[in-house]
Amino acid sequence: MKESVCCIQRFHKKGYGTGKSPGFSKPLHVIGGVIGDELIVEVKTKQRAFIKQITHLSPYRTVPKCSHAPSCGGCSWQQVDYLFQLEQKQQRVHELFACFIKEQFILKSILSCDQIWQYRNKMEFSFSQDRSGQQFLGLIFAGSRGHVFNLQECWLVSVWFSSVVAQVRLWWKQSGLSAYRLDNTGSLRTLIVRQSLSTSDRLVMLTVSGRPEYALNKQQIQQFIQKILLTAPEPEKVSIFLRIQQAIKGQPTQFFEMHLHGPDHMLEKLNIEGKTLTFKISPTSFFQPNPRQAEKLFSSALQAIQGPKKHILDLYAGTATLSIVFAKIADRVTAIELNPHAVFDAKVNKELNHIKNLEIICGDVGSKVQELKNDPDFIFPDLVIVDPPRTGLDGKAIKALLELRPQEILYISCNPVTQAHDIQLLMPKGYQLVLLQPVDQFPHTVHIETIALLRLF
Ligand SMILES: C[S@@+](CC[C@H](N)C(=O)[O-])C[C@H]1O[C@@H](n2cnc3c(N)ncnc32)[C@H](O)[C@@H]1O
Incomplete structure (x- = not known):
């Protein structure tokens, strides 16, 4: 194990502090390092290093709350001032999208979290x-x-x-x-x-x-x-x-x-634009892990859309949270979700929240959209909402979206890297990114949630 000095200049995508170090041709990624830190580090592998001593404290450094913070893989940014975390997330989203989007689009300021501790469920x-x-x-x-x-x-x-x-x-x-x-x-x-x-x-x-x-x-x-x-x-x-x-x-x-x-099951409640919605959650069903920020996420998604809509498709619907939030601006909503337990919850949630215009379908997005399209009574959606897992949209789902050709696509994602990749595939087919709204769902981690609105031009 080698010892070296290192000045942290930027953050690595995993949250490590990255900086040059004499004697190393490639920059080092220092666990717990903060931009502006001057450090003596122990180099474990070729590029991975640990802090041995801080010789100059970054102005963006703060004292972590948790005793595990220096070594836990859960929070990589507890030692980073919260406002600086937000700045870094905003910059990351800008870098991911500005590099391939030449047209005007609105990148809104990240929605910060009011409760930055004990926020997960x-x-x-x-x-x-x-x-x-x-x-x-x-x-x-x-x-x-x-x-x-x-x-x-x-x-x-x-x-x-x-x-x-x-x-x-x-x-x-x-x-x-x-x-x-x-x-x-x-x-x-x-x-x-x-x-x-x-x-x-x-x-x-x-x-x-x-x-x-x-x-x-x-x-x-x-x-x-x-x-x-x-x-x-x-x-x-x-x-x-x-x-x-x-x-x-x-x-x-x-x-x-x-x-x-x-x-x-357990019950969770979300307050969206003054209305309390109740959701049943089974043990294997997905639910937004930060409910207070989910309220901001969903409200902001709703505000981005100008209703009314004839038919909204909610793909990767989970327990039908977004379907239920958007039902009030549509004649009808169709939700598609793979996990049968989540589909069962979604059906209960529809009743719990007195929603009449929602149909819930269990199955893979790509296959079920094809089936729906083959139905002669199918009404093509004017808005499609997608909220896929971190891996983003697969080939079948992209194909399905392009065949549906809705006027608007609202793409919500917990991984702006795959989101940006998928949007790059949709843009040459006539879609333009008109709005991007980052939301900080995960304080003290590098994760970012983003809402992107695409419109057909
Ligand atoms: C990020 S969650 C979003 C859930 C919901 N929109 C919400 O906010 O609560 C993604 C959901 O997609 C579902 N899913 C994953 N792959 C799928 C597929 N191929 N077809 C349909 N649903 C899928 C997962 O089971 C999960 O419920």
């Missing part, structure tokens, strides 16, 4: 064991290849999350179970914890191996439930699930959920 923790058998349950070390550390606190979520982790760690010690390993041996894989920010509903899901020789027995499951119930003020209201993940070589991974305790 979900966190996934991993189980791991080293060669000596020492047990770890928590998050992944920054810059490591999946090395887990024992989490004691996390400021992105409520304190209940760390008390669940602590109780599960105690249960694990007594259980005799082992952590799942990449060679498909061992039992315990992940622990998902969710807590609604509006109703305080709580949900815990333990994911284990599907190999029969690593299955949990009745007593182990009962003891797991008892430990979780110790953490909650109203134990009867905690939902507990066991998820069995079956990984067989050459076959798609399969999941089976077992409902162990409490309600089979």
Whole structure:
């Protein structure tokens, strides 16, 4: 391991501080480095380095709240002043789009987060064991290849999350179970914890191996439930699930959920333009992880569109959040979602929010749009909303969009890199980017949510 000096000049896309260092031909990426820092660093791999000493403090540096901040892979920017985080995110979005868009488009100022701590409603923790058998349950070390550390606190979520982790760690010690390993041996894989920010509903899901020789027995499951119930003020209201993940070589991974305790879902509420909407969320359904910012995201998306619309297609609809928000400006809305559990939630959410003009379809976006188009009664949409996973739109979905040729496409994304890539494919076919609105859903991380409005010219 080599020691060197390094001045941080910019941020790497993963949030590391990047700067030149004498003796190294390529810039170093320093975990925890902030633009303006002068550092003595330890160089671990060719370009990856760790801070040994700060010789000059950046004016953008602040004191992290969490004791894990210097090494946790969850928050790479807790040491960066929040206003500077926002500036950096705004600049990143500008760089990603301005490099290929020559026409005028409006890049709005990023919508900041009012509650920058304890804003998440979900966190996934991993189980791991080293060669000596020492047990770890928590998050992944920054810059490591999946090395887990024992989490004691996390400021992105409520304190209940760390008390669940602590109780599960105690249960694990007594259980005799082992952590799942990449060679498909061992039992315990992940622990998902969710807590609604509006109703305080709580949900815990333990994911284990599907190999029969690593299955949990009745007593182990009962003891797991008892430990979780110790953490909650109203134990009867905690939902507990066991998820069995079956990984067989050459076959798609399969999941089976077992409902162990409490309600089979949780409820979350969003306030959109003065109206409170209620959403049922099953353990495997996606829901926006920062509900207060989701309110800003959805309100801002709604304001970007001038209604009324005849037919809105909501692709990658999840639990139908956007469909329900947009239903008031359309004659009809059609939602398409792959996950059957989320589709089931979406149907309940339609009823809970008294929506009459919404149809919900379960299936892959690319295939279902083709089927819809073949229906002679199909009304071509004037607005298509897409909110895909981080990987963006696949070839089939892009093709479907181009065949539908709606007047407007509202593209919401948690990954502006894939979003910019997809928009580059849509532009030569007559679409122009008219509006870009970044939203800070994830303070202290490098992640950015963006709303893009495309119009057919
Ligand atoms: C980022 S979430 C957006 C959900 C929703 N718009 C919201 O804000 O709550 C993406 C959703 O796309 C779904 N999905 C992923 N691939 C899909 C596909 N090929 N076809 C349909 N839905 C898909 C996922 O299950 C997930 O619910």
